[in-house]
Amino acid sequence: xxQAERLDxxxxxxxxxxxxxxxxxxxxxxxxxxxxxxxxxxxxxxxIMKHLDVLDDAGLIARSKEGRTVTVRLQPKPMREAMxxxxxxERFWNTSLDRLTALAETREAELRKAGK
Amino acid sequence: MTSLTIIRRIKARPExxxxxxxxxxxxxxWWGPDAGPVLLSESDPRAGxxxxxxxxTLSGVDCETTGEFLEVTRPERVRMTWRWVGDTDAxxxxxxxxxxxxxxxxxxxxxxxxxxxxxxxxxxxxNGSLDKLEALFR
Numbered sequence: 239x240x241q242a243e244r245l246d247x248x249x250x251x252x253x254x255x256x257x258x259x260x261x262x263x264x265x266x267x268x269x270x271x272x273x274x275x276x277x278x279x280x281x282x283x284x285x286i287m288k289h290l291d292v293l294d295d296a297g298l299i300a301r302s303k304e305g306r307t308v309t310v311r312l313q314p315k316p317m318r319e320a321m322x323x324x325x326x327x328e329r330f331w332n333t334s335l336d337r338l339t340a341l342a343e344t345r346e347a348e349l350r351k352a353g354k
Numbered sequence: 355m356t357s358l359t360i361i362r363r364i365k366a367r368p369e370x371x372x373x374x375x376x377x378x379x380x381x382x383x384w385w386g387p388d389a390g391p392v393l394l395s396e397s398d399p400r401a402g403x404x405x406x407x408x409x410x411t412l413s414g415v416d417c418e419t420t421g422e423f424l425e426v427t428r429p430e431r432v433r434m435t436w437r438w439v440g441d442t443d444a445x446x447x448x449x450x451x452x453x454x455x456x457x458x459x460x461x462x463x464x465x466x467x468x469x470x471x472x473x474x475x476x477x478x479x480x481n482g483s484l485d486k487l488e489a490l491f492r
Contacts, residue, residue, distance in 0.1 A: 327445075327464055328358055330387060335362055335462060338384040342366035342374055346457065349370070 245323055248316045251296045256281065257289050261298065264312045272301075272308045357465035365457040372429035375449055381407055385419070388412045399426050405434070421447075436464070 239247075251257055260275060276286040290310065293299045297316050302309050322329075364371060374380035382395035390411045397405040401423055408418040418439040425433040430451055437444040450461045 328360075331358065331360055331462060331464065333387050334385050335360060335460075337386075337389075338371075338374060339362055339364050341384055342364050342371045342458075345370045345374075346366035 241319070244316060245320060247296050248298070248320045251292055251298060252320070254289070254292075256285075257293060260286075260289060260293065261312065261317075264299065264310060268311055269309050272310060275310060357463055360462045362460045362462070363454065363456065363458075364460055368429035368451040368453055368458045371451055371458050371460060372432075375432055376405075376423070376426060378405070381405065382409075385409070386411065386417070394418075399423055399432075401425055 252261075263275065263278070264270065272286065272290065273283070275290075276283050290299065290301065294301060297313055300311050300313050302311070374384065376397060376399035378395040378397035381397055382392040385407055386392075386409045388411055390409055390413075392407070392409045393416070394406065394408040396407075397403070399405070403423045403426075404420065405423065406418070406420045408416065410416050419436065420439055421435040421437060421444075423432070423434045424446075425431060432447075432449045434447050435444055436447045445464050445466060448461075448463045448465075450463075452459045452461070
């Protein structure tokens, strides 16, 4: 899967308020069980399971089974990639402005040395 | 997210900085993520004039950027449009230079073009998601 395809998938998954709420909750309390996750939402467990399948397929969470309990954990990588994409201009310009600063300060120093 | 502002205090007089901001020679020396080779640099720094810069990053990717100068007031302010060739999203870039005792305070702002309604619509759609995304990394 290309980076563009992964980004498409991450943003598509994030376009649903319930799924974002699930991720935000996991960010505060990582490692909740499925039933604990379902509790504050006014929707039924099967619907939550469906959202968890979508999040799992997109690599945003991982589920592990211990006995009868399924634990859900955040997987940060796709989200980082999405953030990097959103911040691409900031990175581009900060790097460029670093180079501009070095260049201008060198020229200024040269002019001063020449007594101008 | 609708705009990006970066402020730098630079130990150089505004005139030196200004020429680096708008001339073909100047632009070719600092735009871009690294010191990869510049393949083409053209600039006509006056209102209505265009610029074009093509460079290759050190990782071997060719990038081309182009736009139009909207305002060129030496050595105080430059406003111009900016976009990657092949990308539909256009931005507005404004650079304001203010003299300070140690040199120049440069305020760089990149924002959406006001008439780019489609892009704005997308932006609006993402802003809510972005807030949540950011919350996840705080």
